[in-house]
Structures are given as structure tokens and as C-alpha cells.
Amino acid sequence: MEQNRDFSSHGNASLIIGVDVGGTKIAAGLVDRDGQVSGRVKIPTDTSHPAKTLQAIADAISGVMQEAVVSAAQIKAIGLGIPGIVDPVRGTCLFSANLGWENVAVQDWLEQATGLPCAIENDVSAGALGESLYGAGQGQRQMVYLSLGTGIAARAIINGQLYNGAHGMAGEIGHLMCDPTGPRCRCGAIGCLEALAAGPALAEAAQQKIQDGSASPLLLKQLQHPEEQMRAEHVFAAAALGDSVAHQIIQRAARYLAYGLSFLVFTYDPQCIVIGGGLATEQSPLMTAIHQETARWIAQSPVARGRIGADIIRPARLQQDAGIVGAGALILAQERTQ
Numbered sequence: 001m002e003q004n005r006d007f008s009s010h011g012n013a014s015l016i017i018g019v020d021v022g023g024t025k026i027a028a029g030l031v032d033r034d035g036q037v038s039g040r041v042k043i044p045t046d047t048s049h050p051a052k053t054l055q056a057i058a059d060a061i062s063g064v065m066q067e068a069v070v071s072a073a074q075i076k077a078i079g080l081g082i083p084g085i086v087d088p089v090r091g092t093c094l095f096s097a098n099l100g101w102e103n104v105a106v107q108d109w110l111e112q113a114t115g116l117p118c119a120i121e122n123d124v125s126a127g128a129l130g131e132s133l134y135g136a137g138q139g140q141r142q143m144v145y146l147s148l149g150t151g152i153a154a155r156a157i158i159n160g161q162l163y164n165g166a167h168g169m170a171g172e173i174g175h176l177m178c179d180p181t182g183p184r185c186r187c188g189a190i191g192c193l194e195a196l197a198a199g200p201a202l203a204e205a206a207q208q209k210i211q212d213g214s215a216s217p218l219l220l221k222q223l224q225h226p227e228e229q230m231r232a233e234h235v236f237a238a239a240a241l242g243d244s245v246a247h248q249i250i251q252r253a254a255r256y257l258a259y260g261l262s263f264l265v266f267t268y269d270p271q272c273i274v275i276g277g278g279l280a281t282e283q284s285p286l287m288t289a290i291h292q293e294t295a296r297w298i299a300q301s302p303v304a305r306g307r308i309g310a311d312i313i314r315p316a317r318l319q320q321d322a323g324i325v326g327a328g329a330l331i332l333a334q335e336r337t338q
């Protein structure tokens with residue numbers, strides 16, 4: 001793999017730090033070779049200026065060393081998952097809407113600031129590696145990871161290697177056009193999967209029901225006060241109480257997601273698709289609906305039927321530490337190929 005870098009030159013240091021850079025918080029910790037995390041640090045992301053954000057990342061890294069009582073000399077390398085378009089070879093973030101970054105030389109800056117080797121990747125790519133090495137995709141040479149939250153994106157592991165494509169876009173199915181008459185996506189295009197089935201789309205659909213007077217009292221009761229913004233969690237809570245309007249909203253999103261999943265199945269033909277992200281907890285009614293819709297699609301498809309089962313869809317196993325483990329996995333995956 002061309003993005004492989006040799007971290008073995010950094011003395012006898014063996015410890016790895018994983019940093020999950022989010023739009024609101026930075027989570028970091030030591031990741032061991034069993035994917036276990038220690039020395040956790042969580043600090044707010046300062047997005048007022050790229051230099052401030054980078055400094056906050058450097059602070060999180062030194063925070064981990066303090067928390068775990070280790071010195072820089074013991075650290076082999078640092079892996080970072082970044083929410084945006086990343087050039088892992090040059091170590092730059094080309095664009096991140098969440099961080100307000102454009103062409104930020106993350107790797108150079110951090111290597112100078114910390115004196116340690118760093119590797120960066122897109123956060124979904126890091127998540128895919130994490131689930132592949134330590135989570136629900138363990139032992140599968142062909143797998144796809146789908147992140148379902150405020151946005152939607154997937155990454156494939158092909159023959160055990162992360163596949164980003166020629167422009168880092170392989171798996172960006174959040175912007176797969178699903179309905180040419182659908183709503184406008186935040187990317188500017190019409191009817192993207194994300195605009196139909198991500199968290200804000202579920203909230204928007206519920207908001208619409210309130211506006212046109214068709215929301216049920218159960219759905220309305222989820223809001224503490226009339227000005228509170230509807231969120232996907234409110235829709236889930238109403239559905240769990242048996243609300244039929246919330247249930248319809250979720251089922252509709254799941255139908256679009258099953259379409260996205262069928263696209264991933266036929267594109268990558270994976271052994272499994274691991275679904276993670278904020279909307280994909282095991283108890284989430286959206287996951288239940290996704291399982292139903294996928295099973296229905298498989299039963300209807302003569303191509304898929306008999307070759308794959310509904311168990312091709314699996315919930316992610318790495319939960320609260322997923323971002324940190326994924327970032328650490330960037331280094332650990334390279335170690336395994338050296």
C-alpha cells in the first residue's frame with residue numbers, strides 16, 4: 001500500500017496513541033495490540049482557527065501521556081481520524097466542513113509539535129479499520145463499514161486492506177442519488193441518501209409532521225418544550241413507545257438505507273457490512289427496520305438470494321472507544337503489513 005510508512009525507525013518505542021478528532025470534541029487514548037484503550041482524554045474541539053484546533057489535538061496527545069504516565073520516548077506513533085477529505089500520503093486534510101479546514105498540513109504540524117510520527121486518515125476509514133481489526137468485521141478479508149449518524153459514509157476493506165479509491169471518495173454513499181425528486185442535500189445535490197435517511201433527515205421528517213398537524217401526541221410529547229428542536233433520538237423514543245408516525249418515518253429511511261446497502265453489496269461483494277455511528281446502536285429501532293428491509297430485499301433478489309443472508313448486516317462492536325481504536329488501528333494495520 002503506497003500510504004504505508006515505516007514507523008519502526010522510532011527507537012524501541014512501542015506504544016500507540018489514537019486520536020478521534022470530532023467537530024465538537026477530541027477523544028484520545030493509548031491503544032494496545034488487543035484494541036484496548038487506556039489513558040483516555042476528552043477535550044472540546046477549538047474550531048475558531050486551524051492553528052487552535054491543531055493545538056487542541058497536541059494538548060489531547062500530551063494529556064494522554066500524562067494520564068497514562070508514559071513519556072514521548074515510549075510512543076511509537078500517533079494515528080488520527082479526521083472528519084473530512086484527507087490525503088493520507090501527504091498527511092493533509094483537504095477539506096473538513098466540521099472543522100472548517102481547507103488544505104491543512106496536519107501531519108507536518110503535529111510531527112513538529114510533538115516530535116512523534118503521525119498518520120492521518122478520514123474518520124470513517126479509521127472506523128472501518130478498527131472494526132476490521134478488533135470489532136464485528138474481525139477475520140473478514142472483505143468487509144464494508146457503514147457509518148450512520150449526522151452524515152452517511154462507508155469504507156471497504158478489500159483483501160484486508162483499506163480501499164479509499166482514486167480520490168478518497170470510494171464508499172461516500174451518503175451522496176448516492178436515491179430520489180431525483182427528493183430534498184436538497186447539504187452538498188447541494190438533490191435526493192442524496194444522506195438527505196433522506198441520516199439523523200437530520202429523520203428529525204426534519206418529524207418536524208414536517210408537526211407543521212402539517214399530522215404528528216401524534218406521543219411524538220410531540222418527546223419535546224420538553226415547544227421550541228425544542230426535533231432530533232432523531234426523539235423519533236426513536238416515540239417509535240419505541242409504539243408511535244405509528246415515528247415508525248413510518250423510520251421505516252421510510254430504512255428503505256432508502258437498504259437501497260444503499262444493496263448498492264454496497266453489489267459493488268464490493270463483502271462477507272459482512274458493519275453498521276456503526278450514532279444512529280446504529282443495537283437497540284435502535286432504525287437498526288431493526290434496516291434488518292427487515294434488507295431481509296425483504298434479499299428475499300426478492302434472485303442474484304442476492306441464496307448467496308447472502310440477512311446476517312450480512314452486523315452492528316458495530318466497538319462502541320464508546322470506536323473512534324480512538326480506529327485511529328490507533330491506522331498504525332496497527334501498517335505494523336501488520338511490515
Ligand SMILES: [Zn+2]
Nearest residue numbers: 175185187192
Ligand atoms: Zn449530497
